[in-house]
Amino acid sequence: MIDDIELLHLMENNARLSSAEMATMLAVSEDEVNLEIKRLRDENIILGYSTIINWEKKAPDTCIGMIEVRIAPIKNKGYDHIAQILSRYDKVSACYLVSGGFDLMIIYEDKTLRDIANFVSEKIATQEGVLSTTTHFILKKYKANGIIYDNPNKDDRQAIIL
Amino acid sequence: MSFDYNGKMSDAVQQVPPSAIRKFFDLANEMQGHVISLSIGEPDFVTPWPIREAGINSLVEGYTHYSPNSGYLNARKAISDYLKRRYGVSYSPDGELLITVGGSEGLDLVARALINPGDEVIVVEPCFVAYNATVKFAHGVPVTVETKPENGYKLMPEELEAAITEKTKYIIVGYPNNPTGAVMTLEDWAGIRDVLLRHPGVIVLSDELYCELNYLDGKPASLTQFSELRERVIMVNGFSKSYAMTGFRVGYIAGPHELVSQMTKIHQYCIMSAPSLSQFAVIEAAMNADGEIIKMRDEYNHRRRVIIQGLSDAGLDCFTPYGAFYAFPSIKCTGLSSEEFCERFLIEKHVAIVPGNAFGACGEGFVRISYAASLDDIKEAMVLLKEFVEDLRKG
Numbered sequence: 001m002i003d004d005i006e007l008l009h010l011m012e013n014n015a016r017l018s019s020a021e022m023a024t025m026l027a028v029s030e031d032e033v034n035l036e037i038k039r040l041r042d043e044n045i046i047l048g049y050s051t052i053i054n055w056e057k058k059a060p061d062t063c064i065g066m067i068e069v070r071i072a073p074i075k076n077k078g079y080d081h082i083a084q085i086l087s088r089y090d091k092v093s094a095c096y097l098v099s100g101g102f103d104l105m106i107i108y109e110d111k112t113l114r115d116i117a118n119f120v121s122e123k124i125a126t127q128e129g130v131l132s133t134t135t136h137f138i139l140k141k142y143k144a145n146g147i148i149y150d151n152p153n154k155d156d157r158q159a160i161i162l
Numbered sequence: 163m164s165f166d167y168n169g170k171m172s173d174a175v176q177q178v179p180p181s182a183i184r185k186f187f188d189l190a191n192e193m194q195g196h197v198i199s200l201s202i203g204e205p206d207f208v209t210p211w212p213i214r215e216a217g218i219n220s221l222v223e224g225y226t227h228y229s230p231n232s233g234y235l236n237a238r239k240a241i242s243d244y245l246k247r248r249y250g251v252s253y254s255p256d257g258e259l260l261i262t263v264g265g266s267e268g269l270d271l272v273a274r275a276l277i278n279p280g281d282e283v284i285v286v287e288p289c290f291v292a293y294n295a296t297v298k299f300a301h302g303v304p305v306t307v308e309t310k311p312e313n314g315y316k317l318m319p320e321e322l323e324a325a326i327t328e329k330t331k332y333i334i335v336g337y338p339n340n341p342t343g344a345v346m347t348l349e350d351w352a353g354i355r356d357v358l359l360r361h362p363g364v365i366v367l368s369d370e371l372y373c374e375l376n377y378l379d380g381k382p383a384s385l386t387q388f389s390e391l392r393e394r395v396i397m398v399n400g401f402s403k404s405y406a407m408t409g410f411r412v413g414y415i416a417g418p419h420e421l422v423s424q425m426t427k428i429h430q431y432c433i434m435s436a437p438s439l440s441q442f443a444v445i446e447a448a449m450n451a452d453g454e455i456i457k458m459r460d461e462y463n464h465r466r467r468v469i470i471q472g473l474s475d476a477g478l479d480c481f482t483p484y485g486a487f488y489a490f491p492s493i494k495c496t497g498l499s500s501e502e503f504c505e506r507f508l509i510e511k512h513v514a515i516v517p518g519n520a521f522g523a524c525g526e527g528f529v530r531i532s533y534a535a536s537l538d539d540i541k542e543a544m545v546l547l548k549e550f551v552e553d554l555r556k557g
Contacts, residue, residue, distance in 0.1 A: 006460070010464070021541075024468055025464035025465075025467050026464075026467075027467055155206060157199075157202050157206070
């Protein structure tokens with residue numbers, strides 16, 4: 001019997017593992033792994049596969065903005081309406097409804113600060129129901145997707161037998 | 163310049179040879195280029211952050227002095243609670259627990275507190291390399307009981323009983339086992355208990371450093387869980403393996419007050435006390451890190467299965483290990499000795515593993531492969547192992 005949570009953890013930590021490798025690691029057959037992955041995809045539990053890239057190294061000029069949006073909820077549609085519209089933009093990499101002093105947290109990636117400012121003023125602020133926005137630019141990434149950037153921990157273990 | 167060292171050294175120390183495979187490791191260290199090491203007997207994980215932070219905070223707060231000889235009371239309490247929670251056994255922080263410098267100090271303390279010259283100590287092999295040495299340093303006589311792959315490297319009651327003589331002072335058992343990865347269940351231990359009940363003078367040193375790395379049911383199983391043996395079982399345990407804390411050098415002894423108090427005397431004069439900062443880290447580990455242990459154990463378990471599959475693909479016989487982080491396959495089919503196999507595998511394929519004879523004569527014909535290494539390294543090493551064994555078979 002395959003443990004789907006354990007399978008998901010394996011895939012989340014390393015999406016490049018083959019079905020055969022995961023089958024070995026979970027002590028099940030390769031067919032079981034493939035069937036389970038299909039089920040998880042069909043149920044939209046697995047949504048896609050991506051690679052974690054340190055873009056600061058490859059394209060250091062990329063800009064990321066975290067945009068707080070305050071909204072007056074629209075009757076019968078609540079917050080979902082605006083959230084869904086904003087989520088359609090490709091460069092919006094994340095959109096969350098949050099508790100606290102504002103309502104939506106938008107993560108937006110583009111080439112320059114100006115691009116992000118334009119998106120805020122032209123696409124967000126103009127939406128009906130948006131009361132205000134506050135934009136934070138990310139200056140440096142220390143940890144993302146559970147991975148510490150520039151992790152200094154190297155294997156320094158001594159080759160001793162004890 | 164011409165001082166004559168002959169006759170100056172202790173015979174007990176001189177009879178213990180330096181590690182026979184030192185040369186092998188020097189060779190590994192000198193090799194140019196990338197060497198994959200599946201030879202190391204310590205976790206590749208870095209100690210979980212909250213444990214490290216507890217150590218750091220103790221320095222910030224100025225706890226830089228000696229602790230009480232037995233260790234800080236809070237650390238002993240945390241260990242006592244841990245033993246109750248995980249083993250269901252009760253050891254008082256006041257007199258039944260001693261915090262040591264790693265499990266290794268515990269092995270030495272037991273030997274020095276119990277052995278009179280000529281006393282026999284039964285050592286169950288293959289085993290951790292320090293067992294025999296600590297017995298010899300204390301002028302004891304190690305008596306070997308060899309476990310077998312066909313018995314899952316478990317200690318069989320009849321084999322133990324056959325080795326017991328009137329000179330037997332104590333036996334050393336280490337499960338989950340280094341180097342074989344064997345585990346003993348509570349039912350297995352019950353057979354050993356019955357033997358011990360027939361020999362009421364024999365004491366037990368139970369080395370349980372790998373107790374949390376048990377892939378059968380994840381629960382420690384130990385002779386300490388039999389209350390009828392309580393007066394004569396000494397548990398040597400620690401944090402190095404389960405919590406990835408080898409560099410902290412901190413372990414403990416749990417046992418009856420009469421024995422622990424004698425060992426505390428030796429510890430007091432020779433060590434004074436275990437490092438204070440490490441003891442603060444231990445408080446955090448023993449109280450709040452059960453989840454971290456499980457996370458690491460799950461990952462070792464995934465790698466264990468990859469190793470077992472890899473050994474099978476390479477055509478090597480291997481008893482299925484359910485504990486620690488080692489596999490102990492037979493390499494007899496290659497016609498090479500353990501040392502030849504490891505040396506050639508290192509030189510020809512740049513993978514370091516350990517010859518089985520390092521862990522006792524009965525380890526000849528076997529090699530120890532550690533899976534305390536990254537999955538990528540393990541996968542690559544298994545491909546190279548298969549190639550190597552195929553090359554050998556082609557001759």
